[in-house]
Amino acid sequence: MATASAITAEREHYLNADYGFRSWLLTTDHKRIALLYLITITFFFFVGGFFALLIRLELLTPQGDLVQADTYNKLFSMHGQVMIFFFLLPAVPAVLGNFLVPMMIGAKDLAFPRINLLSWYLFIIGGGLMLYTMLTGGVDTGWTFYVPLSTAYLGTHVVLAAVSIFIAGFSSILTGLNFIVTIHRMRAPGMTWGRMPLFLWSNYATSIIQVLGTPVLAITLALVGLERMFHLGVFNPQLGGDPLLFQHLFWFYSHPAVYIMILPGMGVVSEIIPCFSRKRVFGYEFVALASIGIAVLGFLVWAHHMFVAGISVYSAMVFSFFSYLVAVPSAIKVFNWTATMYKGKIYYSTPMLYAMGFIGLFTMGGMTGLFLASLGVDVHVTDTYFIVAHFHYIMVGGMVMAYLAGMHFWWPKITGRMYPESWGKLAAMTIFIGFNLTFFPQFILGWTGMPRRYHAYTPEFQVLNVLSTAGSTVLAVGYLLPMVYFLWSLRYGKEAGDNPWGAAGLEWKTASPPPTYNFEETPVVTWEAYNYDDLPKEVPVVG
Amino acid sequence: MEKVISAKLYFTVWAILMCLTAATAALSYVNMGALSPVVALLIATVKGSLVVLFFMHAKYIDVKTTVLVIVAGFFWLSILLLMTMTDYITRAWS
Amino acid sequence: MSDSSEALATHELRHHFENMEQQRGASSMGMWVFLITEIMFFGGMFMAYLAYRYEYFLAWQEGSQHMNFWIGTVNTAVLICSSLTMVLAVLAIQQGRRRLTSIMLAVTICFAIAFMVLKGMEYHEHWLAHEFPGPAFHFAGIDPRHVEMFFVLYFVMTGFHALHVLIGIGLVSTMLYMNERGHFSADYHNPIENTGLYWHFVDLIWIYLYPLLYLIGHHHVG
Incomplete structure (x- = not known):
């Protein structure tokens, strides 16, 4: 490592250590793999977003004039599958997690660098198959593959889509496995569990779900494939099976999967709020353990997706109870973030704006989740736009906001460059407004009875649908803005320096961009996490 | 460091596993009604625990x-x- | 530790680990985490088995009586023996006895192949008896539709298990090859240990498949 020339522009770091396609495609450096993931999921985000825009355009008018029912079914299915399996699930863990987990614990790399690269290749193979599925006619099962619809009735590429998700699932498992072992075995001297940043706690909890849940989805999709291809009776009632068993197995993974999506986002927010409030996070232990609590309780609630599907009412009551219970750790987090900001010296920088947007939108999404945990109300709103609005508040309002918050917060570390702050703030506001305009009307639409997954609707719903479509265009502009100024900043952004936010955390103690092995020498940790009391009260970059 | 266990212990565990297999096979001829699957799964669990504890070294994991x-x-x-x-x-x- | 073995050990230490101990711990823990994903993978099938046995109790009894009890029992014994030879291979390399390690790995492969041959004979028998689910399936007793589902689960569960046996044969063969090339020693043998863990896991799954498929309805015949 070139220590003497550290001040000059020639300093060697992970980006300029080696050049050429080979050095990227065969890299085992966790930071480079994170960037490979970043490029891939950004691509899939815009593919999924394209489907979303077509959906909203179709819903501008009550009749089916842009597309007909069959095409519409494919649009929302592909939107769901692409967004969930190829954007939301890998977004924070595979990009920010890959980049930050080793740095935050003071390690040179993840425990299994080659497996990390393998997981990206599996993701690419799965993603490639998904693209092939889309280009050859798509799939119209919804993202849920419900039987017997998927195994006995549809003539689309169900098996291909299932195989694609099966493979992407293994990529997710390997990432989780890598994180669990890394966090257990690779921590720097002095980095005890009680000193770990909350981002690590939530990624650890996420990994638990990935490792324990995803295999069940894999075998379920395998059984769907077998039933469809060889006419083997597993779930299809015509062959003697029970379609509810499919739903149990599917949601055993797919409900915890929403925690795979939201937990890392919570981790991001737990880093940003203390930094821009210049305070130690309030109730560190509670926030940390709440992550584990969500991971465990999240596995006990899945049948709330099946309340009207014909499961036993007694069983439904048990699942309803646990669904209420899982709100407790989530609420603990929200209260603790708020308490962290209380009497803090708050800087309204771009990451902070996103993080505050996250808290608000996640709270709304979470509170409406309680409606759905209630057996009676759920019957009323099942399969309406209320559900669509609820999970978009969590997934888009929560998760995507947190992801963007994290991207803005760590962009200086990843690239060594600052993005233009005013444009960042503008984009954050645009996204917040566009998001609410898109999805808030859907709560009302659902509550007043508009069903989801139809391409046409009765005329009295049109006003709210027009509002929603208008919002989605604002949202689209909001998402394009960061793309533009992030790329701009790569060339024209000003030098960030090692720690532009004056943030605590090991990742800020090394250079930006970091050297290939992250630290010149293995750090020794002697301080607690978020020691903002010992740090300057000013954030250097933001005025 | 990892613990090295004697071959003698492995042979003992193996012998117990073989005996339990014979026992569960023999018991399957006896109709114990609702108890039959319980006994069979109980024996399987004992066998499985032996494999995990001794062959997979779970008992000695540091x-x-x-x-x-x-x-x-x-x-x-x-x-x-x-x-x-x-x-x-x-x-x-x- | 002698000088030469220390040099070898350093050579086998990957750059991002501080020492061999950390590397060994990470590799063993990684394998265990992988195995619990396998448990959950098979768990989905066990769940289907449990739910349908509860719903279609009689069909499950019927189906179980059409298993080949003797092949199942012998195969259980074969896998237990292969587990013993596998663990002896790990013991041998821990003691640095490479020749013995190779012998034990080879015997393990032989047992595994014996298992697959017996399994193949069993499948063939079911095929001749029209017990393969699908258009050719024929069953004369009560509730043939759900008995067919028992056979679906039987073939899916044993099929995925057999797939794991095949992968195991591949892994153990690789270990044998690498050991013959002198890759392993008393100081460095993580891959053999992990292969052992995998192989015992394959045995563990079978230990449960055996009573669930072969024994659960057996006593009505006897």
Whole structure:
């Protein structure tokens, strides 16, 4: 490592250590793999977003004039599958997690660098198959593959889509496995569990779900494939099976999967709020353990997706109870973030704006989740736009906001460059407004009875649908803005320096961009996490 | 460092496993009604525990967290089985 | 530790680990985490088995009586023996006895192949008896539709298990090859240990498949 020339522009770091396609495609450096993931999921985000825009355009008018029912079914299915399996699930863990987990614990790399690269290749193979599925006619099962619809009735590429998700699932498992072992075995001297940043706690909890849940989805999709291809009776009632068993197995993974999506986002927010409030996070232990609590309780609630599907009412009551219970750790987090900001010296920088947007939108999404945990109300709103609005508040309002918050917060570390702050703030506001305009009307639409997954609707719903479509265009502009100024900043952004936010955390103690092995020498940790009391009260970059 | 266990212990475990296999096979000829599957699964669990504890060295693991991993695996499997069965065993119409 | 073995050990230490101990711990823990994903993978099938046995109790009894009890029992014994030879291979390399390690790995492969041959004979028998699910399936007793589902689960569960046996044969063969090339020693043998863990896991799954498929309805015949 070139220590003497550290001040000059020639300093060697992970980006300029080696050049050429080979050095990227065969890299085992966790930071480079994170960037490979970043490029891939950004691509899939815009593919999924394209489907979303077509959906909203179709819903501008009550009749089916842009597309007909069959095409519409494919649009929302592909939107769901692409967004969930190829954007939301890998977004924070595979990009920010890959980049930050080793740095935050003071390690040179993840425990299994080659497996990390393998997981990206599996993701690419799965993603490639998904693209092939889309280009050859798509799939119209919804993202849920419900039987017997998927195994006995549809003539689309169900098996291909299932195989694609099966493979992407293994990529997710390997990432989780890598994180669990890394966090257990690779921590720097002095980095005890009680000193770990909350981002690590939530990624650890996420990994638990990935490792324990995803295999069940894999075998379920395998059984769907077998039933469809060889006419083997597993779930299809015509062959003697029970379609509810499919739903149990599917949601055993797919409900915890929403925690795979939201937990890392919570981790991001737990880093940003203390930094821009210049305070130690309030109730560190509670926030940390709440992550584990969500991971465990999240596995006990899945049948709330099946309340009207014909499961036993007694069983439904048990699942309803646990669904209420899982709100407790989530609420603990929200209260603790708020308490962290209380009497803090708050800087309204771009990451902070996103993080505050996250808290608000996640709270709304979470509170409406309680409606759905209630057996009676759920019957009323099942399969309406209320559900669509609820999970978009969590997934888009929560998760995507947190992801963007994290991207803005760590962009200086990843690239060594600052993005233009005013444009960042503008984009954050645009996204917040566009998001609410898109999805808030859907709560009302659902509550007043508009069903989801139809391409046409009765005329009295049109006003709210027009509002929603208008919002989605604002949202689209909001998402394009960061793309533009992030790329701009790569060339024209000003030098960030090692720690532009004056943030605590090991990742800020090394250079930006970091050297290939992250630290010149293995750090020794002697301080607690978020020691903002010992740090300057000013954030250097933001005025 | 890892613990090296004697071959003698492995042969003993192997002998017990073979005996238990013979026992469970023989017991399957006896009609014990509802107890039959219980006994068969109980013997399987004893056999499985022997494999995990001795052949897979779980008894000698120096890393406590690995024990946690093993326990977590079986705990989550039981969530899947038990929580799903709450539905099947209380369905009034089946 | 002698000088040469220390040099070898350093050579086998990957750059991002501080020492061999950390590397060994990480590799063993990683394998265990992988195995619990396998448990959950098979768990989905066990769940299907449990739910349908509860719903279609009689069909499950019927189906179980059409298993080949003797092949199942012998195969259980074969896998237990292969587990013993596998663990002896790990013991041998821990003691640095490479020749013995190779012998034990080879015997393990032989047992595994014996298992697959017996399994193949069993499948063939079911095929001749029209017990393969699908258009050719024929069953004369009560509730043939759900008995067919028992056979679906039987073939899916044993099929995925057999797939794991095949992968195991591949892994053990690789270990044998690498050991013959002198890759392993008393100081460095993580891959053999992990292969052992995998192989015992394959045995563990079978230990449960055996009573669930072969024994659960057996006593009505006897």
